[in-house]
Amino acid sequence: MSAKKPTIPPPAQRNVRRTPLPWEHPKSREEEAEVDQRLRAIMQDPSYLEADSDVAFLHTDAVRGARIQLDYLKAELVLAAHGIERTIVVFGSTRLREPDTASRELDAARRAMAARPADTACARALRLAEHRLALSPYYMVGHQLGQLVGNAGNPRLAVLTGGGPGAMEAVNRGAFDAGAPSVGLNIRLPREQYPNPYITPGLCLQFHYFAMRKLHFVKRAAALVALPGGYGTLDELFCALTLIQTRKSAPIPIVLIGQAYWQKVFNVDFLVDTGSIDEEDRELFWYAESAEEAWNGILAWHRQNGSALLDEPANQPTRQP
Structure with a gap:
């Protein structure tokens, strides 16, 4: 007598049972x-x-330790998912104004000074408004640089800023106007802040740790551009210069926009003369006055380095905004 052929039971359903378990x-x-x-x-x-x-x-x-790891990992996965492999990192003052805004603020400061000519606070506000109007053309330089990178046509390359207002807004806005994605790396601070409205949705990341934010500033950086700025800009600039000086990181082009401004803020000649840095450390950055000058210099540096940013012949001009 032949054995009865075994019956194969149907697969159990993941969340269904005919008989409840005791702990339910x-x-x-x-x-x-x-x-x-x-x-x-x-x-x-x-x-x-x-x-x-x-x-x-x-x-x-x-x-x-786990929070630090998550701070790093989320940004890493988001940027990878968007296919962003290289970035043009741009820093600059959050206080940088659009020219029209700076003009209106100067007019208001002049009116206040005329109404209260002996008020020292009004006098200081007037001086600051004059300085901000003088610096406001750099907002347009940042905007033009964002456009140049956005119009370059490399989907794996994007501008990356600290995500805030002022200079960072200008650069993200330029990429936005070019129809290109751009990244903003914000940081949680004790006082509430808002990202600028020109960052690509899905590419505005908020960090808890400055260290992890700095890591992502540098990790994909194909260049660092510094518009006129203060403590935050200096922090990121000197961090990058130190990493390259010590060869902890591979060299990248570093461009300071506005030679007259930066030579007052950062006297590299004094550092060389006193032996605080070496002569060759002067060559870790250069100055530029316009977005086009900065961008063309970055492209030339990478061609010379064998790490060209664009899939184009060396003598083919990039699209202008």
Whole structure:
């Protein structure tokens, strides 16, 4: 007599059972009168939360390493998903104004000074408004640079800024007007801030740790351009110069826009003369006055370095905004 052919049972369904499992229902009230209160106390305690849902736990000092890792990883995955392999990183003052805005602020400061000629606060506000109007053409330089990069036609190359107003807004706005994606790396600060409205949605990343933000500024950087700026701009500029000086990072072109401004802020000749840096360290950056000069210099540097940014012959001009 032949053996009965085995019957293959159908696959079990992931979330369906014909018979409930014992733990799917709480202990009955007949067995434990205080079951509701006891379970509530157990399940409402933070220890019952899964680790990745326990916000208080995630913000403890012991979990700082995991938070740093996540701060790095989210940005890494987002940028990779968008196919961004190289970036033109641009820094500059958050206080840089559009020319029209700077003109209006100067007019307002003059009116206030005329109404209160002895007021020292008005006098200072007038001086600052005059300086900001003088610097406002650099907003347009940033805008033009964003357009040049955006019009370059390399989908793997994007402008990247700190995501804020002023100079950073100008660059993101230039790429926006060119119809190209651009990146903003914001940082969580004690006082609320907003990203500028020209960053590509999905490419505005907010960091908790300055260190992880700095890492992503540098990691894909094909060039660093510094418009006139203050502490934040100097921080990023000197960080990049130090990395390249020490050969911790591969060299990239560093361009300072506005020689007259930067020579007052950063006296490299003094550092060379006093032996604080070497003569060759002077060659880690150069000056430019216009967006076109900066961009063409960056392209020429990469052609000479064998790391051309664009798929074009060396003598073919890039599209202008």
